[in-house]
Amino acid sequence: MTNNKKPIGVFDSGIGGLTVLEKLMEKFPNEDFIYVADQGHCPYGTKTEEGIKECVLNVGRYLIAKDVKAIVIACNTASLFIKYLEEITDIPVISVIEPTCMAAINKTKNNRVAVLATIATINKGAYQTLLNNNGVEAFGVRCSEFVDFVENYELTDPLGQKIVDEKLEELKDKNVDTLIHGCTHFSLLEPNMRKVLGDINYVACGEPTSIKLYEILKEKSLLRFDENNRYVKIQTTGSKENALMNMKWFKAPHEEIEEIEI
Numbered sequence: 001m002t003n004n005k006k007p008i009g010v011f012d013s014g015i016g017g018l019t020v021l022e023k024l025m026e027k028f029p030n031e032d033f034i035y036v037a038d039q040g041h042c043p044y045g046t047k048t049e050e051g052i053k054e055c056v057l058n059v060g061r062y063l064i065a066k067d068v069k070a071i072v073i074a075c076n077t078a079s080l081f082i083k084y085l086e087e088i089t090d091i092p093v094i095s096v097i098e099p100t101c102m103a104a105i106n107k108t109k110n111n112r113v114a115v116l117a118t119i120a121t122i123n124k125g126a127y128q129t130l131l132n133n134n135g136v137e138a139f140g141v142r143c144s145e146f147v148d149f150v151e152n153y154e155l156t157d158p159l160g161q162k163i164v165d166e167k168l169e170e171l172k173d174k175n176v177d178t179l180i181h182g183c184t185h186f187s188l189l190e191p192n193m194r195k196v197l198g199d200i201n202y203v204a205c206g207e208p209t210s211i212k213l214y215e216i217l218k219e220k221s222l223l224r225f226d227e228n229n230r231y232v233k234i235q236t237t238g239s240k241e242n243a244l245m246n247m248k249w250f251k252a253p254h255e256e257i258e259e260i261e262i
Contacts (some may be wrong), residue, residue, distance in 0.1 A: 001067070001075055003069055003222055003225050004030075004069070004078075004221065004222050004223060004224050004248045004252060005224060005226075005228075006067055006068060006069035006231075006256065007031070007032035007033055007034050007042075007066070007067075007068050007069070007164075007214075007231075008024070008028070008031050008032070008033050008034075008068060008069060008070050008071075008072065009033075009034050009035075009036070009063035009064075009066065009068035009070065009071040009186055010024065010033060010034070010035045010036070010071070010072045010074050010101075011035065011036040011037075011038060011059045011060075011063065011071070011072075011073065011074060011075065011078070011146070012035075012036075012037050012038070012073075012074045012075040012078070012148070012184055012240070013035050013037075013039070013042040013043055013044040013055070013075050013077065014039045014042040014147065014151045014185065014238075015039070015150070015151065015185075015243060015250070016037070016038050016074075016075070016147065016150060016151075016167065016183060016184035016185030016186070016188070017035070017037070017074030017184045017205060018035065018037075018074075018184075018234075018247055018250045019184050019187050019188065019205070019206050020072065020074035020096065020184050020206045020209055020210075021033060021074065021252070022087075022206060022210075022250065022252055023053060023074075023207050023209070023210045024072065024210050025039075025207030025232065025252050027206055027210035027211075027213075027214060028213075028214070028223075029230075030223070030224045030225060030226065030227065030228045030230060031216070031224050031228075031230060032174045032228070032230050032231050032232070033230075033231075033232045033233065034063060034066055034068060034235070035074075035232070035233065035234045035235065035236070035254075035261070036059050036062065036063065036235050036236075036237070036262075037237070037238070037243060038055060038059055038106055038236075038237040038262070039151065039236050039239070039242065039243060040236075040238045040251070040253055040262075041055050041150070041237065041260075042147070042151055043077075043147040043148065043236070044075060044077040044078055044118070044120065044146060045077045045116065045117075045118020045119050045120045045121060045147060045183070046118070046119055046120070046144050047120070047132055049081075049184045050118075050179045052077060052078065052080070052081055052120060053081050053084055056073070056078045056081045056082075056084060056085055057080070057085065057088070058090070058262050059078075059262060060085040060088065060093075061088070062260075062262050064067065064088070064089050064091070064144065066168045066179060068090055068091065069091060069092075069173050069217075070092040070094065070213065070216070070259075071085065071089075071091065071094070071095070071170055072083070072094045072096075072213060072216060073093065073095055074092065074184050074205070074208060074209070075094060075098065075115055076097055076100075076118070076121045076182050076183050076184065076205070077117075077118050077120045077121050077183070079096050079097045079126075080097070080121065080126055081214075082095045082126045083181070085212070086229060088097050089209075092216045092217070092222075094209060094213050094216065096131070096184065096205040096208075097126050097127065097131060097139075097182075098210045098211050098212070099131065099184070099196065099205075099211065100180060100203060100204075100205045100209065100211065101127055101130040101131060101180065101181070101206070101211040102208065103203050103208040104131070104133045104136075104138065104180045104203040105136055105199040106200070107132065107178050107203060108136060108152075108177055108178040108193035108201065109177055110175065110177045111135060112136070112137050112139070112141065112175055112176045112177060112178075112180070113136050113137070113138055113139070113142075113173065113176060113177075113178045113179070114138075114139045114141065114171050114174065114176040114179040114180065114197075114211035115127040115138055115140045115141070115179075115180045115182045115184065116141050116143045116167070116179065116181060117140065117142070117143065117180075117182030117183050117186075118142070118143075118144045118183055118188055119142045119144045119149060120145070122140040122141070122142045122183055123142075123248035125140075125251050126196055127180060128140055128180055129200075130211065132216070133227075137175050139143065139171060139176055141167055141168070141170065141171065143167050143183070143186065145167070146163065146164075146183065146185055146186055146189055146244025147164050147185050148191075149163060150185040150188050150189070150246065151185070151242075151246060152242075152246070153246075154248075155188055155189075155249060160189060161192045162191055164171055164192040164193055164195075164196060165192075165196060166192060166214075168177070168196040168197060169195075169198060171194070172196070176200065177200050177201060178200060178201040178202075178203060179197065179200060179201065179202050179203065180203050181192070181195065181202065181203065181204045181205060184204075184205050184206075186204075186233065187202070187204035187215070188204075188249065188254060190202050190204075193234075201260045216241065217233050218250075231255055232252070232253065232254040232257065233254070233255050234254050234255070234257050234258070235257070235258045235259070235260045236257060236258070236259055236262065237260060237262050238259075238260075239244075239259070240257050240259050241260070244255055244257060
């Protein structure tokens with residue numbers, strides 16, 4: 001198989017990264033995709049650094065063995081450990097953090113940006129550092145509870161609004177004009193967030209990451225332009241039933257979900 005006809009690998013700790021896959025499928029209509037939801041080890045954001053690194057390498061090795069031409073880490077917490085994946089492969093590995101951060105910097109008018117993310121992502125400070133280095137004041141909020149909610153409840157469950165209200169309380173007097181969904185699960189709760197913070201800028205990872213991937217694949221002559229009856233494989237290391245229950249919002253066409261062991 002020629003390099004440009006190989007699939008693109010995408011992974012997340014769970015189903016949140018499907019928000020990124022959705023945008024990638026729109027941006028790359030001729031590309032094949034393999035998406036891994038590592039639900040058997042979800043959430044990543046409350047694990048130790050060593051635990052997250054192990055998950056990232058295990059899923060990364062799995063996708064490399066599937067002969068993908070690039071890997072998109074559709075998970076902010078896992079993106080913090082991108083260097084370990086880059087050390088074991090020559091294919092492009094794309095993090096969601098930098099492109100998402102730059103999109104927020106381009107949108108803010110008052111240079112006050114909220115970052116909602118998991119405990120691990122906020123503690124590492126990657127978003128805060130990038131924002132600060134570009135003259136933007138960052139307000140980080142640890143929201144690992146959002147991941148648990150999205151992975152285990154219907155999005156319409158009233159509990160969603162309750163936990164969003166509680167977590168965003170501290171932002172009400174911060175005068176932020178832009179909010180980064182610093183976890184791919186979080187954009188699914190944006191309607192709840194708008195009820196608290198109103199019509200500010202909300203920046204999700206999918207669109208900026210798709211643009212970054214396009215630039216990299218174009219530069220390396222890995223884009224696929226030929227007509228292709230493409231496949232999109234979605235695999236989970238957890239329960240297929242649980243995945244199906246919590247990804248009802250994902251309407252893009254894909255093959256039947258598979259359970260895998262990693």
